[in-house]
Amino acid sequence: MSQGETPNETPSSHDRRTFLKTAALTGGVLAAAGIPFPSVVKAASSPPEPHQVPLPANLPAPGKANHWFLPATDKTVHWGYFSKNLKPVIEIESGDFVTLECLTHQAGDDYERMIKGDPGAESVYYWNKQQKNVNRRGAGAMDAPVGAGGGEGVHICTGPIYVRDAQAGDILEVRILDMYPRPCGNSEYKNRTFGTNLAANWGYHYHDLLEDPKPREVVTIYELDTTGERNWARPVYNYRWGPLTDPFGIIHEIYNYPGLVVDPAKIQANHGILKNVRVPIRPHFGTLGLAPKEVEIVSSIPPNYTGGNIDDWRIGKGGTMYYPVSVDGALLSAGDTHAAQGDSELCGTAIESSWTGLFQIILHKQNSLAETVLSELNWPLLETREDWVVHGFTYPQYLTQLGPDAQHEIYKKSAVDLAMRDAYRKVRDFLMRTQKLSEDEAISLISVAVDFGVTQVVDGNWGVHATVKKSLFAGSQD
Amino acid sequence: MSQGETPNETPSSHDRRTFLKTAALTGGVLAAAGIPFPSVVKAASSPPEPHQVPLPANLPAPGKANHWFLPATDKTVHWGYFSKNLKPVIEIESGDFVTLECLTHQAGDDYERMIKGDPGAESVYYWNKQQKNVNRRGAGAMDAPVGAGGGEGVHICTGPIYVRDAQAGDILEVRILDMYPRPCGNSEYKNRTFGTNLAANWGYHYHDLLEDPKPREVVTIYELDTTGERNWARPVYNYRWGPLTDPFGIIHEIYNYPGLVVDPAKIQANHGILKNVRVPIRPHFGTLGLAPKEVEIVSSIPPNYTGGNIDDWRIGKGGTMYYPVSVDGALLSAGDTHAAQGDSELCGTAIESSWTGLFQIILHKQNSLAETVLSELNWPLLETREDWVVHGFTYPQYLTQLGPDAQHEIYKKSAVDLAMRDAYRKVRDFLMRTQKLSEDEAISLISVAVDFGVTQVVDGNWGVHATVKKSLFAGSQD
Numbered sequence: 001m002s003q004g005e006t007p008n009e010t011p012s013s014h015d016r017r018t019f020l021k022t023a024a025l026t027g028g029v030l031a032a033a034g035i036p037f038p039s040v041v042k043a044a045s046s047p048p049e050p051h052q053v054p055l056p057a058n059l060p061a062p063g064k065a066n067h068w069f070l071p072a073t074d075k076t077v078h079w080g081y082f083s084k085n086l087k088p089v090i091e092i093e094s095g096d097f098v099t100l101e102c103l104t105h106q107a108g109d110d111y112e113r114m115i116k117g118d119p120g121a122e123s124v125y126y127w128n129k130q131q132k133n134v135n136r137r138g139a140g141a142m143d144a145p146v147g148a149g150g151g152e153g154v155h156i157c158t159g160p161i162y163v164r165d166a167q168a169g170d171i172l173e174v175r176i177l178d179m180y181p182r183p184c185g186n187s188e189y190k191n192r193t194f195g196t197n198l199a200a201n202w203g204y205h206y207h208d209l210l211e212d213p214k215p216r217e218v219v220t221i222y223e224l225d226t227t228g229e230r231n232w233a234r235p236v237y238n239y240r241w242g243p244l245t246d247p248f249g250i251i252h253e254i255y256n257y258p259g260l261v262v263d264p265a266k267i268q269a270n271h272g273i274l275k276n277v278r279v280p281i282r283p284h285f286g287t288l289g290l291a292p293k294e295v296e297i298v299s300s301i302p303p304n305y306t307g308g309n310i311d312d313w314r315i316g317k318g319g320t321m322y323y324p325v326s327v328d329g330a331l332l333s334a335g336d337t338h339a340a341q342g343d344s345e346l347c348g349t350a351i352e353s354s355w356t357g358l359f360q361i362i363l364h365k366q367n368s369l370a371e372t373v374l375s376e377l378n379w380p381l382l383e384t385r386e387d388w389v390v391h392g393f394t395y396p397q398y399l400t401q402l403g404p405d406a407q408h409e410i411y412k413k414s415a416v417d418l419a420m421r422d423a424y425r426k427v428r429d430f431l432m433r434t435q436k437l438s439e440d441e442a443i444s445l446i447s448v449a450v451d452f453g454v455t456q457v458v459d460g461n462w463g464v465h466a467t468v469k470k471s472l473f474a475g476s477q478d
Numbered sequence: 479m480s481q482g483e484t485p486n487e488t489p490s491s492h493d494r495r496t497f498l499k500t501a502a503l504t505g506g507v508l509a510a511a512g513i514p515f516p517s518v519v520k521a522a523s524s525p526p527e528p529h530q531v532p533l534p535a536n537l538p539a540p541g542k543a544n545h546w547f548l549p550a551t552d553k554t555v556h557w558g559y560f561s562k563n564l565k566p567v568i569e570i571e572s573g574d575f576v577t578l579e580c581l582t583h584q585a586g587d588d589y590e591r592m593i594k595g596d597p598g599a600e601s602v603y604y605w606n607k608q609q610k611n612v613n614r615r616g617a618g619a620m621d622a623p624v625g626a627g628g629g630e631g632v633h634i635c636t637g638p639i640y641v642r643d644a645q646a647g648d649i650l651e652v653r654i655l656d657m658y659p660r661p662c663g664n665s666e667y668k669n670r671t672f673g674t675n676l677a678a679n680w681g682y683h684y685h686d687l688l689e690d691p692k693p694r695e696v697v698t699i700y701e702l703d704t705t706g707e708r709n710w711a712r713p714v715y716n717y718r719w720g721p722l723t724d725p726f727g728i729i730h731e732i733y734n735y736p737g738l739v740v741d742p743a744k745i746q747a748n749h750g751i752l753k754n755v756r757v758p759i760r761p762h763f764g765t766l767g768l769a770p771k772e773v774e775i776v777s778s779i780p781p782n783y784t785g786g787n788i789d790d791w792r793i794g795k796g797g798t799m800y801y802p803v804s805v806d807g808a809l810l811s812a813g814d815t816h817a818a819q820g821d822s823e824l825c826g827t828a829i830e831s832s833w834t835g836l837f838q839i840i841l842h843k844q845n846s847l848a849e850t851v852l853s854e855l856n857w858p859l860l861e862t863r864e865d866w867v868v869h870g871f872t873y874p875q876y877l878t879q880l881g882p883d884a885q886h887e888i889y890k891k892s893a894v895d896l897a898m899r900d901a902y903r904k905v906r907d908f909l910m911r912t913q914k915l916s917e918d919e920a921i922s923l924i925s926v927a928v929d930f931g932v933t934q935v936v937d938g939n940w941g942v943h944a945t946v947k948k949s950l951f952a953g954s955q956d
Contacts, residue, residue, distance in 0.1 A: 199922060280949070342927050447827065448711075450821075
């Protein structure tokens with residue numbers, strides 16, 4: 001059974017879960033000696049399957065809480081889309097903990113540093129003339145010219161996780177308890193790991209360049225420390241990307257399909273770039289969210305009311321996301337981990353790298369929401385120790401707002417101005433609802449104390465976030 | 479000689495400066511007993527004139543540095559505009575220090591708390607049937623229906639300061655060494671001072687309201703501490719503004735002219751609002767900048783390449799601004815001091831309050847700029863201890879970009895999207911120029927480490943700022 005199949009052709013959720021908990025993993029991860037690089041990604045050994053493991057010693061252990069380990073393998077990921085029809089990879093109860101691996105979808109930018117020697121990554125990226133372990137990449141047609149799924153959506157998403165009893169109208173709380181960088185599997189790079197930044201054809205800068213040739217796509221590789229000694233990333237080298245011929249013989253003039261593996265012999269690597277630069281790391285989940293009910297399958301690129309590719313670097317360790325549940329089981333997936341990103345993610349990507357998250361997942365039933373901060377919440381809310389972060393988008397419900405071709409229309413409508421309007425309305429309503437303010441009180445408070453930032457200008461459905469300090473409400477009127 | 483005269487009809491800069499240093503202040507500040515509130519703002523005593531005073535003991539005293547005291551009075555302010563034809567109130571040398579008072583232009587929202595007993599404020603706001611001390615308010619026609627100057631520009635600006643030897647092409651560095659809240663002059667409010675937030679007709683929210691009546695303008699008064707015990711502001715009360723009849727009998731249905739004084743008997747004050755809310759203070763200069771050469775007189779509202787009403791709350795104590803000099807003497811003015819503001823200044827205003835700044839002003843001649851961070855700088859740059867802040871606008875050179883009616887056209891063109899585009903280009907060019915990066919290096923660094931925020935969406939020429947951490951460049955390549 002391949003994740004490359006169209007989701008609504010697959011067995012029921014329960015069957016799938018049972019399979020993953022009981023069956024030995026077979027197939028997919030094949031030895032492929034003798035086939036020339038880069039048309040093969042070789043799998044050194046089989047990656048593990050999902051299983052329950054003891055809770056880390058430093059965590060609270062409520063009565064029934066379980067701790068799941070969910071590795072990223074070709075059997076546990078869906079690539080480039082969310083779908084309500086996907087078979088869950090695990091089924092959990094409210095309160096359970098999950099350690100979940102994420103793989104960057106751009107690891108092919110440097111195979112030696114981001115795939116080689118990593119069984120999970122090798123299984124996901126495995127693709128040669130005969131075999132492509134994860135065939136569907138994106139929500140597009142399976143016979144799309146650029147490849148199955150059309151690259152309409154790019155992120156390797158681990159999941160989905162089925163949360164027992166979750167139904168439309170509930171709120172799913174996802175606590176990000178910790179994040180760990182995924183060590184490089186290649187023994188040449190001990191205690192290090194890597195990430196990649198692509199100045200992409202979908203970047204904000206792409207048609208607004210000074211230097212020739214125009215346009216161009218450029219990959220910059222960054223090095224990260226896995227020992228915890230450094231909290232910054234270091235630029236290593238860059239190169240001009242493409243064109244590239246994939247293992248099935250399709251020529252990609254631009255970076256229009258995920259999982260393409262670059263042959264280092266075919267690029268011109270520039271070392272000594274960005275000398276003396278240290279990029280502060282801000283590890284976070286670029287993509288984290290639930291499947292929406294509106295369509296059978298949806299690109300992972302535009303963020304939605306159910307979350308997804310929000311690309312807010314604040315969605316990291318210590319943060320808690322609240323998502324409106326749209327379908328039975330909620331169907332939570334995670335991916336697109338970033339080591340660092342600026343507000344705007346200007347060139348189309350962050351430092352894309354593989355990280356593992358430790359989550360606790362808590363279901364709030366609709367009938368328990370009244371008089372809480374979650375009542376009437378119909379968009380993805382972030383809570384941190386200091387702040388509430390309200391996420392506005394160009395079209396907050398784009399799948400229903402933009403007609404039957406919404407998934408393509410959204411790219412023609414991208415606008416910071418509309419996202420700003422949405423963020424204003426959401427934060428006003430949030431303050432009125434949760435703090436019992438009049439509209440006049442809310443508007444004054446927004447103007448004097450709430451900061452609006454540009455989340456991203458690269459995901460079709462562009463984002464503006466509004467940050468509300470919790471300390472605003474900590475005083476007592478004197 | 480009144481600041482209400484058309485600027486280009488006034489004497490030369492030098493004459494004016496001599497006048498201010500030598501002549502006794504006469505006229506303008508008149509006793510006006512017996513005329514009913516609010517058509518009169520009574521002046522208790524004459525405010526001081528500009529003069530030199532010893533440097534504060536804690537400041538460095540370079541060889542020739544002088545320290546000027548520049549009070550805000552009806553003789554030292556220009557209301558609602560910049561003009562290259564304005565007579566300077568002082569003439570200084572590069573390196574001089576200036577203690578400069580600013581008065582909020584919205585003090586009339588609560589006369590008792592923000593004008594009464596303050597000779598400077600009383601002199602500026604003085605307006606009854608017979609006399610209006612500062613007649614021109616804005617860059618519009620002197621016979622405009624709403625009042626002289628048409629309210630096309632609203633900020634009470636103290637200055638201009640003529641910097642000797644400054645010429646077009648130079649850069650003026652303005653160091654904000656300190657900021658002090660202006661104590662309330664009314665003895666009823668000891669150790670306190672106040673600010674006002676107006677949800678204005680030019681606010682982003684004005685035509686996007688939930689509650690009736692729509693639209694409406696609302697004033698919220700905030701209380702500040704002048705003793706330094708508290709670093710937050712406290713909401714006091716709010717009220718619905720207008721209509722209001724000014725001392726000349728003109729009825730203002732909306733807040734369309736600055737300096738209108740509200741009669742407390744004619745409003746319905748709502749106390750107990752925003753209970754338990756503490757607004758963190760972020761004192762800053764909303765308006766700080768130079769006169770541009772392009773026009774004879776220009777509204778103070780849209781920010782420009784010469785600075786002005788940037789409304790970035792980071793332009794406060796410890797910050798340094800760098801402005802391109804456009805006219806001889808630079809002609810620096812300051813006003814629109816804010817106690818606090820969120821990024822976006824959503825409702826049209828911040829906590830508008832009166833503060834005094836201590837500045838040091840340093841001229842960088844054009845021929846000294848090569849190979850410095852200031853070379854080719856043609857927009858207003860902020861430096862703080864941690865950051866460089868790049869200011870983008872909808873139209874960065876709007877006076878020349880939008881044709882002969884640019885000062886009105888700009889309000890029809892307001893867009894966050896265009897300001898974002900400008901901020902991207904500026905920060906890219908800034909990184910390439912000052913850090914000697916290639917375009918590819920700059921774009922990658924922007925995407926992974928530079929944050930874009932919404933400065934303001936209320937000043938016609940809307941703003942997006944890009945924040946570049948200095949620490950990015952602090953490392954050594956290992």
